[in-house]
Amino acid sequence: MSTFGLVWANLFRHRARTLLALFSIIAAFLLFGLLRAVAVAFDGGAAVAGVDRLIVSPKFSIIDGLPVSHQAQIESVPGVAAATHATWFGGTYQTPANFFVKYPVAPREFFDLHDEYIIDPAQLETFERIRTAAVAPEELAAEYGWQIGDRIPIEGDIWLRKDGSRLWEFELVGTYRVRDDENAFAAFLFHYDYFDEARIAQTEGIVSNFVVRVADPERAAEVSAQIDARFENSTNPTRTATEDEASRQFAAQIGDIGLIMNSILSAVFFTILLLTANTMAQALRERIPELAVLKTLGFSDHRVAALVLFESTLLCVLGGVIGIALAWLALGAIGPSLQALLGRIELTAATMLGALGIAVLLGIVVGLGPALSARRLQVVEALRR
Amino acid sequence: MLTQIAQITLMNLRNLPGRLGRSSVIVVGIGGVVTVLTALLAMAAGFSATLDRAGSPDRAIVLRGGSSAAELSSTIDLQRSQYVATLDGIRLASGELYTVADIPKRANLLPSNVAVRGVEQAAFEIRPELRIVEGRNFTPGRNELIAGRSASAEFLGIELGATVQLRQSEWQIVGIFEAEGSAYESELWADLASAQSAFRRFSLISSMRVVLASPEAIESVRGEFEVNPAVDLSIVAEEEFFRNQSEFLTALITGFGYGVAMIMAVGAMFAALNTMYAAVSARTAEIATLRALGFGATPVVISVLVESLALALVGGALGAAAAWFSFNGHSVSTLNQVSFSQVAFDFAVSPGILATGIVWALALGLAGGLFPALQAARLPITRALRGD
Numbered sequence: 001m002s003t004f005g006l007v008w009a010n011l012f013r014h015r016a017r018t019l020l021a022l023f024s025i026i027a028a029f030l031l032f033g034l035l036r037a038v039a040v041a042f043d044g045g046a047a048v049a050g051v052d053r054l055i056v057s058p059k060f061s062i063i064d065g066l067p068v069s070h071q072a073q074i075e076s077v078p079g080v081a082a083a084t085h086a087t088w089f090g091g092t093y094q095t096p097a098n099f100f101v102k103y104p105v106a107p108r109e110f111f112d113l114h115d116e117y118i119i120d121p122a123q124l125e126t127f128e129r130i131r132t133a134a135v136a137p138e139e140l141a142a143e144y145g146w147q148i149g150d151r152i153p154i155e156g157d158i159w160l161r162k163d164g165s166r167l168w169e170f171e172l173v174g175t176y177r178v179r180d181d182e183n184a185f186a187a188f189l190f191h192y193d194y195f196d197e198a199r200i201a202q203t204e205g206i207v208s209n210f211v212v213r214v215a216d217p218e219r220a221a222e223v224s225a226q227i228d229a230r231f232e233n234s235t236n237p238t239r240t241a242t243e244d245e246a247s248r249q250f251a252a253q254i255g256d257i258g259l260i261m262n263s264i265l266s267a268v269f270f271t272i273l274l275l276t277a278n279t280m281a282q283a284l285r286e287r288i289p290e291l292a293v294l295k296t297l298g299f300s301d302h303r304v305a306a307l308v309l310f311e312s313t314l315l316c317v318l319g320g321v322i323g324i325a326l327a328w329l330a331l332g333a334i335g336p337s338l339q340a341l342l343g344r345i346e347l348t349a350a351t352m353l354g355a356l357g358i359a360v361l362l363g364i365v366v367g368l369g370p371a372l373s374a375r376r377l378q379v380v381e382a383l384r385r
Numbered sequence: 386m387l388t389q390i391a392q393i394t395l396m397n398l399r400n401l402p403g404r405l406g407r408s409s410v411i412v413v414g415i416g417g418v419v420t421v422l423t424a425l426l427a428m429a430a431g432f433s434a435t436l437d438r439a440g441s442p443d444r445a446i447v448l449r450g451g452s453s454a455a456e457l458s459s460t461i462d463l464q465r466s467q468y469v470a471t472l473d474g475i476r477l478a479s480g481e482l483y484t485v486a487d488i489p490k491r492a493n494l495l496p497s498n499v500a501v502r503g504v505e506q507a508a509f510e511i512r513p514e515l516r517i518v519e520g521r522n523f524t525p526g527r528n529e530l531i532a533g534r535s536a537s538a539e540f541l542g543i544e545l546g547a548t549v550q551l552r553q554s555e556w557q558i559v560g561i562f563e564a565e566g567s568a569y570e571s572e573l574w575a576d577l578a579s580a581q582s583a584f585r586r587f588s589l590i591s592s593m594r595v596v597l598a599s600p601e602a603i604e605s606v607r608g609e610f611e612v613n614p615a616v617d618l619s620i621v622a623e624e625e626f627f628r629n630q631s632e633f634l635t636a637l638i639t640g641f642g643y644g645v646a647m648i649m650a651v652g653a654m655f656a657a658l659n660t661m662y663a664a665v666s667a668r669t670a671e672i673a674t675l676r677a678l679g680f681g682a683t684p685v686v687i688s689v690l691v692e693s694l695a696l697a698l699v700g701g702a703l704g705a706a707a708a709w710f711s712f713n714g715h716s717v718s719t720l721n722q723v724s725f726s727q728v729a730f731d732f733a734v735s736p737g738i739l740a741t742g743i744v745w746a747l748a749l750g751l752a753g754g755l756f757p758a759l760q761a762a763r764l765p766i767t768r769a770l771r772g773d
Contacts, residue, residue: 016662020655027652031645060552061487061498063457063725090458158458164617166450237553252495253720253727260717264424268649271417275410275656282407282663 007311013290017283021276022319025362028272029323029355030330035269036351037331039262041251052217053113054224055246056210059237062250065206066236068196073230074210079223081215084109085207087192090158091168093144100140101187102154104195107135113211116179117186123174131194134170137186138177146172152188159199168198212240273358277366280312284370291374292382305375312370313363320359324352389684393675397668397688398695404667410660411693412700414653415749418646419704419742424712425642426741427734429635432719435730436631438567440624442600444511447478447593450610450617456483456592457725463588465616469595472609474602479507480590482580485726486551486573489541490718499540500572500726501551503580503590511594515569520545520560525576528583531560533570535729539718543573554583568627571718571728594623630723650749657753661693665761672761673769682762689761693754694747701746708742709734 011018056074058064065087074083089102107128111117119127119135127133134152146152154168161168170190178186196204214223224240231238241249291304299307328347335345401408447469448459461469461480470478482503487496502508506525509515523529530549537543547558556575564570581587597603603622610618665672672685718729 017659020659020662024652024655024659027648027655031648031652034645034648061485063485064552157455249495252493253497260424260428264421268417268421268645271413272649272652272656275414275653278410279656279659283659 003307003310007307007314010287010307011311011315013287014283018315021280021283022315022322024272024276024279025316025319025359026323026326028269028276029320029359030326031272031323032269032355032358033324033327033347033351034330035262035266036354037327037345037347040348040351041345052214052220053243054212054214054220054227054240055243056212056227056238056240057208057246059228059231059239062208064236065208066210066238068205068207070231070236070238071210074212074227077223077226077230079215079219079226081213082109082113083210083212084113085192085210086110086187087195087206088158088208089154089156089195091154091156093152093154098144103187103189104192105189106192107189110189110211111176113213117176118179119174119176123176126173127189127191130171130173131191132169132171133173134188134190135174135176136172136188138175140186140188141172141175148172148174159195159203161198162200163198168195211243273362277362280315280366281369284308284312284367285373288370288373288377289382292377292379295377295379296383301375301377304377305371308371308374309364309367312367313360316359316363316366317356320355320362324355386681386683389680390687393680393684393688394691397692401692401695404664407660407663408696411653411657411696411750411753412703414656415697415700415746416704416707418649418653418749419701419746420708421649422642422646422745423705423708423734423738423742424732425638425645426738427708427712427732428717429638429642430735430738431730431733432638432728433628433631433635434733435566435728436568436627436721437624438565439569440622440627441512441514442622442624443597444623445595445597445603445606445620446623446626447595447606447618447620448591450619455723455725456481457485459483459591461590461593461618465618466590466593468616469593469618472606474598474605475595476598477507477511477596479505479511479594480577481505481508481592481594482577482584482586482589483591483724484580484584484586488543488549490539490727491541492539492718494541497540498720498726499536499543500724501580501584502572502574503577503584504574505577508574508594511596512564512569514567515562515564517560517562520558522560523574523576524559526579527576528554528556528579529559529575530556531562531574532558533572533574534561534563535570535716535718536573537561538716539571539727539729552583552585556583566731568630568721568724568728568730571726595620630721633722634719646745650745654749654752657693657697657749658756661689661754661757662760664692665689665757668761669764669769672764673766676764676766677770686758686762689758690751690754693757694750697746697750697753698743700750701743704746705734705739705742709739 056066056070058066068085071083071085074080084106086103086105089104091102092098093100107124111119111124123135127135136146150172152170152172154170156166156168160166212223212227214220220242227240228238291308294304294307295301324347331345331347446456447461448456449461466478466480469475484501485498486501488499489495490497517531518534520531523531532543542549543558545558545561548555549558550556562570562574577590581589597606600622603620606620610616610620675685676682712732713734715732716729717732718727720726721728
């Protein structure tokens with residue numbers, strides 16, 4: 001019998017006990033996986049894609065809007081490589097529960113600036129050509145069963161049309177996807193020109209923010225300051241931040257709730273670990289007399305101690321891996337419904353590695369005491385018990 | 386039979402302190418579940434209560450058609466607001482400008498959305514629950530603000546006598562108000578005309594708060610709007626308006642609370658099972674002796690169950706107490722997604738929530754004790770006495 005076989009057989013010596021311990025470890029790590037994912041989302045998402053991108057927002061409140069004419073001035077700031085704009089549209093598709101972000105944009109510019117958004121060049125060209133055209137992220141189109149050529153009606157709330165109606169209709173001409181490793185916020189995109197022409201006169205020419213690519217990311221702070229300085233004394237001053245900072249600041253608005261959930265739940269995770277460790281250590285101690293048998297058969301002191309340690313670590317790692325796998329499945333199921341509030345929720349590599357580390361550590365801590373007793377064990381005395 | 390049950394159960398409970406180390410696993414595990422469940426339910430309850438308190442059955446809100454949920458995206462012009470004020474069924478009406486401003490929160494110093502409401506004098510008549518508790522009311526025509534009690538607690542520099550910048554103008558805070566702990570206490574109020582000019586919304590308002598002649602009058606007003614589609618207005622009862630605002634986040638936190646508690650409960654249940662199996666195996670000789678003396682299986686089963694229920698109850702009570710002492714009345718603030726502004730609220734640990742926690746604790750105790758109890762009853766007496 002191989003060493004692994006022996007450990008495996010030992011592990012299931014008390015099958016019920018081991019399974020119970022395993023299940024509670026699984027529960028602990030399932031919880032850990034879910035909580036870390038939510039915590040990362042509360043923190044403003046995993047690192048945002050564009051380190052070389054800035055967001056220029058209205059200085060006093062993101063609800064204010066900026067004149068689209070700012071763009072030419074932003075482009076003339078030294079160090080700015082490219083700029084485009086986006087506008088918060090709000091609006092409802094069928095029912096308020098169908099939440100997704102909708103932006104009127106300048107098609108070519110927008111896709112040039114967001115190189116993590118991948119679209120078929122022919123579809124982009126159609127998008128540019130047809131004024132009422134729209135493109136959607138692939139997952140969104142799949143979720144609502146949209147086909148290319150479908151007309152998609154959106155009821156506006158913020159933006160009214162000149163003709164007095166609230167109904168905006170767009171023709172879907174393409175889909176795009178976000179490159180896998182980027183945690184970008186994908187939106188339903190349509191033509192800014194069409195939007196601007198159709199909305200009522202008082203609101204013409206207003207956009208929510210500008211996205212800027214800087215030529216040299218090292219100089220991002222300097223360029224930000226220059227952009228803000230340019231508009232400081234205008235009626236529409238700006239506040240410029242990197243994409244990362246901007247999304248972090250917005251996420252901070254959810255604030256205390258995230259912090260509280262996290263602190264309650266981390267305390268709980270460690271409580272469960274403690275309980276599990278206690279139970280496992282107990283179970284191992286009860287089996288010490290059996291280890292005397294191994295020693296009688298000629299296993300060295302070190303070998304027996306190593307077996308015990310290996311056994312407890314194996315159990316913890318097994319539980320950790322299954323727990324994280326379950327968390328991954330659960331997030332796949334519930335993630336999309338939370339996206340509106342928290343952005344994309346997913347397990348990061350750091351979370352998975354962290355879980356593995358904790359599992360190994362737990363196994364060692366739990367196994368150490370029994371392993372030491374096993375090593376010191378006097379065969380004669382133990383067998384007599 | 387009953388005396389048997391009582392005797393064995395009491396004996397077992399008296400021996401419990403001897404097994405304290407192991408039993409604490411049940412107490413701590415179940416206590417943890419109850420703490421989390423109670424704390425998160427109390428958070429959800431506090432949030433929805435704060436919004437619910439802002440609504441009154443005889444009040445309603447008029448918004449532009451299509452923006453039935455949010456004041457922020459609604460705009461009403463002068464002509465329409467005058468028309469609304471003359472409708473039958475509306476006893477009192479006040480036009481209000483609702484917007485948000487960035488002010489740093491005390492907690493993290495990051496700018497967050499605070500609600501700013503420009504009001505006419507009628508707004509105070511419409512909301513008699515609003516009382517100025519420090520300072521005085523603002524003077525119409527001046528850049529003066531009164532701040533809700535919670536807004537003052539949550540945001541940096543929102544203090545009596547302080548000056549704060551909203552857009553490009555300076556405002557002095559001349560009063561602090563309370564409104565029976567409702568969401569209004571998270572707002573800043575100013576004179577309508579001054580706010581319109583500071584926020585460049587000349588003669589436009591966001592919404593109208595109205596007092597209805599009777600709660601049923603809302604239907605006649607709604608009918609009026611429907612036969613007259615050109616006015617493009619909608620009316621919603623104030624209670625419903627605030628319920629819509631709290632619905633999503635309350636459901637999210639409640640769901641999160643139950644979900645997390647459920648996973649933890651699974652962990653705690655396995656720990657409890659483990660402990661109870663161990664307890665039964667430690668008592669093997671004792672149980673066998675009792676059975677040999679003529680005690681029945683049922684009293685043994687019950688004694689084990691009572692042990693696990695008692696431990697669960699202790700755990701549940703400790704967990705509920707921990708949640709009560711650390712969270713009840715604790716103030717937090719979050720972004721209300723619908724109004725797009727910060728709402729401060731207190732955790733509310735109610736008797737109902739405490740009861741839910743205790744019920745969960747007992748259910749877990751039962752689940753953790755049942756199988757070990759049955760095993761105890763099935764112990765073959767002779768073998769057990771021999772010590773196998």
